[in-house]
Amino acid sequence: xxxxxxxxxxxxxxxxxxxxxxxxxxxxxxxxxxxxxxxxxxxxxxxxxxxxxxxxxxxxxxxxxxxxxxxxxxxxxxxxxxxxxxxxxxxxxxxxxxxxxxxxxxxxxxxxxxxxxxxxxxxxxxxxxxxx
Amino acid sequence: xxxxxxxxxxxxxxxxxxxxxxxxxxxxxxxxxxxxxxxxxxxxxxxxxxxxxxxxxxxxxxxxxxxxxxxxxxxxxxxxxxxxxxxxxxxxxxxxxxxxxxxxxxxxxxxxxxxxxxxxxxxxxxxxxxxxxxxxxxxxxxxxxxxxxxxxxxxxxxxxxxxxxxxxxxxxxxxxxxxxxxxxxxxxxxxxxxxxxxxxxxxxxxxxxxxxxxxxxxxxxxxxxxxxxxxxxxxxxxxxxxxxxxxxxxxxxxxxxxxxxxxxxxxxxxxxxxxxxxxxxxxxxxxxxxxxxxxxxxxxxxxxxxxxxxxxxxxxxxxxxxxxxxxxxxxxxxxxxxxxxxxxxxxxxxxxxxxxxxxxxxxxxxxxxxxxxxxxxxxxxxxxxxxxxxxxxxxxxxxxxxxxxxxxxxxxxxxxxxxxxxxxxxxxxxxxxxxxxxxxxxxxxxxxxxxxxxxxxxxxxxxxxxxxxxxxxxxxxxxxxxxxxxxxxxxxxxxxxxxxxxxxxxxxxxxxxxxxxxxxxxxxxxxxxxxxxxxxxxxxxxxxxxxxxxxxxxxxxxxxxxxxxxxxxxxxxxxxxxxxxxxxxxxxxxxxxxxxxxxxxxxxxxxxxxxxxxxxxxxxxxxxxxxxxxxxxxxxxxxxxxxxxxxxxxxxxxxxxxxxxxxxxxxxxxxxxxxxxxxxxxxxxxxxxxxxxxxxxxxxxxxxxxxxxxxxxxxxxxxxxxxxxxxxxxxxxxxxxxxxxxxxxxxxxxxxxxxxxxxxxxxxxxxxxxxxxxxxxxxxxxxxxxxxxxxxxxxxxxxxxxxxxxxxxxxxxxxxxxxxxxxxxxxxxxx
Numbered sequence: 017x018x019x020x021x022x023x024x025x026x027x028x029x030x031x032x033x034x035x036x037x038x039x040x041x042x043x044x045x046x047x048x049x050x051x052x053x054x055x056x057x058x059x060x061x062x063x064x065x066x067x068x069x070x071x072x073x074x075x076x077x078x079x080x081x082x083x084x085x086x087x088x089x090x091x092x093x094x095x096x097x098x099x100x101x102x103x104x105x106x107x108x109x110x111x112x113x114x115x116x117x118x119x120x121x122x123x124x125x126x127x128x129x130x131x132x133x134x135x136x137x138x139x140x141x142x143x144x145x146x147x148x
Numbered sequence: 149x150x151x152x153x154x155x156x157x158x159x160x161x162x163x164x165x166x167x168x169x170x171x172x173x174x175x176x177x178x179x180x181x182x183x184x185x186x187x188x189x190x191x192x193x194x195x196x197x198x199x200x201x202x203x204x205x206x207x208x209x210x211x212x213x214x215x216x217x218x219x220x221x222x223x224x225x226x227x228x229x230x231x232x233x234x235x236x237x238x239x240x241x242x243x244x245x246x247x248x249x250x251x252x253x254x255x256x257x258x259x260x261x262x263x264x265x266x267x268x269x270x271x272x273x274x275x276x277x278x279x280x281x282x283x284x285x286x287x288x289x290x291x292x293x294x295x296x297x298x299x300x301x302x303x304x305x306x307x308x309x310x311x312x313x314x315x316x317x318x319x320x321x322x323x324x325x326x327x328x329x330x331x332x333x334x335x336x337x338x339x340x341x342x343x344x345x346x347x348x349x350x351x352x353x354x355x356x357x358x359x360x361x362x363x364x365x366x367x368x369x370x371x372x373x374x375x376x377x378x379x380x381x382x383x384x385x386x387x388x389x390x391x392x393x394x395x396x397x398x399x400x401x402x403x404x405x406x407x408x409x410x411x412x413x414x415x416x417x418x419x420x421x422x423x424x425x426x427x428x429x430x431x432x433x434x435x436x437x438x439x440x441x442x443x444x445x446x447x448x449x450x451x452x453x454x455x456x457x458x459x460x461x462x463x464x465x466x467x468x469x470x471x472x473x474x475x476x477x478x479x480x481x482x483x484x485x486x487x488x489x490x491x492x493x494x495x496x497x498x499x500x501x502x503x504x505x506x507x508x509x510x511x512x513x514x515x516x517x518x519x520x521x522x523x524x525x526x527x528x529x530x531x532x533x534x535x536x537x538x539x540x541x542x543x544x545x546x547x548x549x550x551x552x553x554x555x556x557x558x559x560x561x562x563x564x565x566x567x568x569x570x571x572x573x574x575x576x577x578x579x580x581x582x583x584x585x586x587x588x589x590x591x592x593x594x595x596x597x598x599x600x601x602x603x604x605x606x607x608x609x610x611x612x613x614x615x616x617x618x619x620x621x622x623x624x625x626x627x628x629x630x631x632x633x634x635x636x637x638x639x640x641x642x643x644x645x646x647x648x649x650x651x652x653x654x655x656x657x658x659x660x661x662x663x664x665x666x667x668x669x670x671x672x673x674x675x676x677x678x679x680x681x682x683x684x685x686x687x688x689x690x691x692x693x694x695x696x697x698x699x700x701x702x703x704x705x706x707x708x709x710x711x712x713x714x715x716x717x718x719x720x721x722x723x724x725x726x727x728x729x730x731x732x733x734x735x736x737x738x739x740x741x742x743x744x745x746x747x748x749x750x751x752x753x754x755x756x757x758x759x760x761x762x763x764x765x766x767x768x769x770x771x772x773x774x775x776x777x778x779x780x781x782x783x784x785x786x787x788x789x790x791x792x793x794x795x796x797x798x799x800x801x802x803x804x805x806x807x808x809x810x811x812x813x814x815x816x817x818x819x820x821x822x823x824x825x826x827x828x829x830x831x832x833x834x835x836x837x838x839x840x841x842x843x844x845x846x847x848x849x850x851x852x853x854x855x856x857x858x859x860x861x862x863x864x865x866x867x868x869x870x871x872x873x874x875x876x877x878x879x880x881x882x883x884x885x886x887x888x889x890x891x892x893x894x895x896x897x898x899x900x901x902x903x904x905x906x907x908x909x910x911x912x913x914x915x916x917x918x919x920x921x922x923x924x925x926x927x928x929x930x931x932x933x934x935x936x937x938x939x940x941x942x943x944x945x946x947x948x949x950x951x952x953x954x955x956x957x958x959x960x961x962x963x964x965x966x967x968x969x970x971x972x973x974x975x976x977x978x979x
Contacts, residue, residue: 020565020575027579034587034618041614042594042605058609075827079947080734080748101750101827101947104807115609126609 043115048092051118058126062113063088065130073102083122086112098125106130154313156329157224158217165213165309166295168206172257173290175203180283187276197268200279203286204261210293211258214251214308218244223332226312227251233337235775243342246351249471249488250293250308255352257289259359267363274383277370278363281502285362288495292488302529306488340776340800340808346405350398354425357395358463361428363387364435365460365499368453372506377558381443381452385977388436388456389706393970395429400963409810413822413951414725415959418615420475423592424466427585431459434581441571444638448575449558450551455578457503462589464499468492475595490532494525497539504546507553517546540600570636577629584622588615620679623718627682630711631658631689634697654692658685669723669955676726683722686715706976710969713962720959729952731762750826753782755914755944763787764821768946769794776800777810780946782823784814797948799825819954827947829913837918837937845881845934853938855916856887863921863932866897876901881921881934887941889915896921896934907935916941 045060065071066085073082082102087093096114109130116125182196214227218241223229231244231251245251264282271278295307312332313323322328364384371380402422403415416422435455441448469475472489501521508514521542528535565572591614594607608614635650636642662681665671671680690708698704732751753759753768760766769781779796786792795812811824843851847862861882868878877900885892896910896919907920920935 018565019567020572023576023579027576027583031583031586034583035590038587038591038608038614038618039605041608042591043607043609044604045606060606060609073827075752075945075947076943078734079750079752079827099748104827115606 045113047088047090048094048118048123049090051123055118058115058117060113060115061086061088061123062111065107065109065112066093067107069093071102071107075101082128084112086114086123095122096125096128097122098128100128103128103130152324152326154224154329155327157311158220158222161213161217161222162225162309162311165210165217166307168209168213169290169293169295169307169309172203172206172210173287173294175199175206176283176287176290179203180280180287183276183280183283193276196276196279200264200268200283203283204265207254207257207261207286207290211254214245214254215242217309221335223335224311224313224329225308226310226315227308229312229332229335231335231338233335235334236338236343239345239348240338240343243347243351244338246347247338247342248308250306252351252355252471253289253292254308255355256359257286257293259352259356260286260289260362263359263363267366271383274367274370274380277373278366281366281369282362284498284502288498292491305491344405344409344810346401346408350401350405353394353401354398357391357398358425358428358467360387360391360394361432361460361463364391364432364439364456368456369502369506372453372503372554375557377449377453378442378446381439382977384456385436385439385443386974388432388439389970389974389977392429392432392436393967393974395425395432396970397963397967399425399429400960404960407822407956408813413811413824413949414728415956416721418611420592421470423588424469427589427592428459428462428466430581430585430588431455431462434578434585435459437574437578437581441574445569445571447565447571450554451575451578453503453554454551455582461496461500462585464492464496465589468496469592469596474599490529493536493539494528497521497525497543500543501546504550507550507557509553509557521546566639566641568636568641570633570638573629573633573636577626577633580622580625580629584619584626587618587622591615620675624679624682627679627686627715627718630714631682631686634690634693634708634711650692650696654689655685657692658688661688665719665723669727671723671726673726676722679722680719683715683718687712687719690715702972703976706969706971706973708969709972710966713964713966713969716958716962716965718962720955720957720962724953724956724959727954729762729954730949731764731952732948732950750947750949752945752947758785760787761950762952766950768944768948770944778828780825780828780948782812782946782948784821795821795823797823797825799828815957817957819952820956822951822953823948825946825948829942829945836913836939836942838940839938841936843934843936845932851934851936853917853936855938855941856885858917858919858934858936859884859886860932860934866895868897868899873899873901879921879923881919881932883919883934885912885915885917887915887917889941889943894919898922913939913942914944 043058043060045062048061051057051059051061063086066087069085071084079101080099081097082100083095083097084106085093086096096116097119098114098116111131113129113131114123114125115127116123118124179196179199179202182192182199186193186196217225218228218232219238221228221232221234227248227250228244231247232241236244245255260282264279264286267278267282268275292305293307294305295310296304298304313328317323322331325331364387367380367384367387371377399422402425406417407415432455435452435458438448438452438455442452468489472492474489501517505514505518508517521539524535524538524542528539591608591611594605597603598605631654632651635647658681662677662684665680665684666677669680671677690711694700694705694708698708702709730749732749734748734751751759751761753766755768755770758765758767764784764786767783767785769783771778771780773779777798777800779798781794781796783794784792793814795814797812798810800808800810807825807828809825811822813823814821839854843849845851845860847860849860851858851860861884863879863881866878866880868876879898879900880895881898883894883896885894892912892915894910894912897908898921899906899908900923905922907922910919912918916939918937918939920937922933922935923930924933925931
């Protein structure tokens with residue numbers, strides 16, 4: 017066989033191996049219950065921000081402690097702690113996607129991605145009010 | 149329905165814009181068709197050229213029209229309303245173009261039109277093959293701007309000349325008032341992140357890079373149609389090299405912009421949008437190497453075709469990924485879905501089928517393929533799911549057919565490979581680049597696979613770690629190949645003796661240099677030392693090649709210089725990321741105990757309170773506002789007091805996007821000190837102040853408040869600047885405030901003018917006091933009244949993150965060297 021063909025086949029094999037391995041590293045979007053049954057792994061969780069429960073961030077006490085409550089798609093509510101400053105206007109978020117690990121009494125988020133209502137919708141409200 | 153006569157609108161310019169879009173669309177069709185019949189027909193050729201020039205002019209016209217709308221703040225147009233505002237400085241008005249999707253498609257069209265105008269005189273006998281493809285791309289792109297409704301079901305494209313009221317009338321009744329424009333005084337503004345010098349030049353550069361990939365693609369397709377399997381390389385190569393240069397520059401500019409003005413703390417985050425621009429570049433670079441092999445040795449025909457085609461298809465796929473909304477939350481770059489997902493998909497499918505049709509030599513078969521594909525493309529908007537899966541399976545089948553047919557057509561000129569030849573190792577190198585590209589695009593495409601196969605996979609939880617794990621070994625192999633490749637010769641085995649001697653010199657030098665580098669940087673991890681060695685090896689080997697083999701003739705050294713730059717770049721990446729050090733490591737957190745696992749990378753700095761960070765005493769000294777931006781003055785003083793500098797990271801609190809922080813960086817030759825604000829106190833507003841009380845005061849009075857004692861020294865006349873205050877009498881009350889934060893003086897002013905009078909509030913949020921001074925008439929003449937408002941003291945502080953990036957200048961230097969190399973190579977291939 018030609019060396020080029022051998023190289024081609026070898027690299028194709030590596031490509032397939034890499035794709036399979038990459039997929040082994042993907043995570044899934046889960047619920048709190050699922051995350052708690054595997055406390056060693058990282059997961060993505062998407063849920064609703066509990067507006068009537070406290071969003072806590074007091075940088076004078078600890079600039080790397082930020083907590084809030086989230087309701088997942090099964091309706092389970094958990095306290096979430098992130099070791100980073102609170103994003104400004106986080107309270108306005110409706111939906112939050114986060115990545116992290118379940119702990120005994122809270123969910124430890126390594127990454128928090130809030131989804132805010134788009135600026136377009138915001139702009140509309142005063143306009144509508146004006147007309148009434 | 150009643151017609152409402154709206155007041156104050158500038159409708160002419162929008163109608164002109166619409167007309168130009170339609171003209172661009174129609175002239176692209178006409179030019180493409182005329183070009184198809186222009187090969188032996190002088191008249192058709194001239195007509196085709198004329199219509200393309202007309203097309204190009206209308207594209208430029210669209211651009212100018214939209215610019216006029218933005219520049220004159222015609223907020224009746226949705227695009228101006230959504231993407232600009234009155235306060236925006238002139239230099240950023242052009243950035244408004246690429247905040248919206250329509251504008252970025254327009255930018256792409258403008259570059260394509262420029263490329264088309266260059267191809268007309270320079271592509272010679274290839275013109276009639278290349279130009280229809282340019283016209284087809286322009287046709288598809290201009291359709292994205294049409295905004296024409298087909299029945300009630302489907303809108304083709306999204307017009308940047310759409311009126312705000314047309315879009316919004318169902319949602320907000322205000323738009324049925326004839327005078328609605330009076331209520332729309334200003335636009336919603338440009339994302340502050342785009343208000344940056346780099347954001348003015350980065351998108352046009354990147355889009356020129358994207359646009360340039362179509363040129364080698366068009367030559368390749370023409371080569372396929374005409375069976376000039378070798379001839380297309382020569383004219384296409386300089387374009388491909390310029391494309392590699394511009395696209396590479398654009399990508400790194402994006403990295404530099406991210407580093408200088410984004411707050412994610414680095415130049416590369418493996419974000420889907422970054423990946424989407426990297427992958428076409430990797431494929432283009434692989435394609436360039438294969439084109440060189442084909443040009444010199446007449447082998448690797450199929451691979452050269454596939455990669456040149458793939459790099460353009462991946463540009464289209466990347467556009468689809470980033471602009472269709474499919475990425476959702478996985479990207480920090482947010483793009484709204486304009487409902488163009490279907491059209492973008494059609495775009496990709498059309499260009500996937502061009503090469504397949506080209507290798508199908510049987511006309512009946514061409515129609516057999518073409519008709520169902522066109523049918524499903526047209527049906528896509530109406531029967532989304534069915535048409536999509538049909539197109540997907542047809543296209544996958546088509547790609548397999550393409551490979552089989554091309555292989556059959558070209559199998560005759562296969563020759564035995566020489567493992568000791570340059571082309572063999574270049575071929576391997578190109579394959580490794582493809583491996584790198586495949587790994588990146590597969591992980592980036594997870595959201596797409598989820599949609600297509602109904603899966604629920606999420607991207608890797610640690611993207612940087614994930615990509616680095618695969619890309620680092622790949623980079624090691626690539627740098628080694630980059631180093632030795634040039635010492636082989638095309639077609640023949642190199643002179644073993646000289647080859648060995650060169651290899652020994654270079655490896656020896658590289659080992660010595662690596663040891664030195666590992667010591668000074670410092671790099672200690674064995675795997676990183678290996679990578680450092682292969683990069684250094686690539687740099688040394690290519691420099692030595694220029695000296696010993698090319699005798700320093702620069703014009704021939706393009707490839708070697710590009711390789712040197714590539715090696716330097718990777719050294720910069722390695723050293724700056726391996727030794728990157730967050731110096732704001734907070735050890736004082738009370739809330740969560742002490743857990744080594746938790747990263748605590750933000751520090752609170754109280755105003756005027758020096759904190760030791762790394763080797764610096766860092767002090768937050770105050771802030772100042774410039775328009776909507778607040779600049780925080782952060783002083784760094786080295787521990788030995790030898791040097792001191794001040795950084796001004798800024799933060800903009802926008803009601804839409806929250807805290808927008810721009811870092812500030814102190815650049816040294818060997819390292820950078822990077823600082824950005826991650827949190828600031830809630831701004832003081834009227835709701836902050838709780839207890840408000842008035843006091844009639846005499847000089848010498850002391851008022852006790854819960855936040856401290858206020859001593860009224862007396863009042864005196866003062867001066868204030870300003871035309872309006874010419875006739876004003878100004879008094880100021882001199883107050884001394886004694887609180888836990890020490891003794892401070894403050895002087896609220898009272899202004900008396902012929903027609904009016906007012907006091908100016910003085911706020912001291914860090915103490916929790918606000919003062920208003922007034923002089924009021926009473927029985928005896930006048931009395932001095934002091935209004936004191938109290939609040940919970942709000943200490944002035946910032947929360948910030950500071951990172952030291954060592955040797956990041958190697959990354960920028962390497963990029964510049966690489967770009968020069970590409971440029972030299974392009975010049976050489978033009979000759």
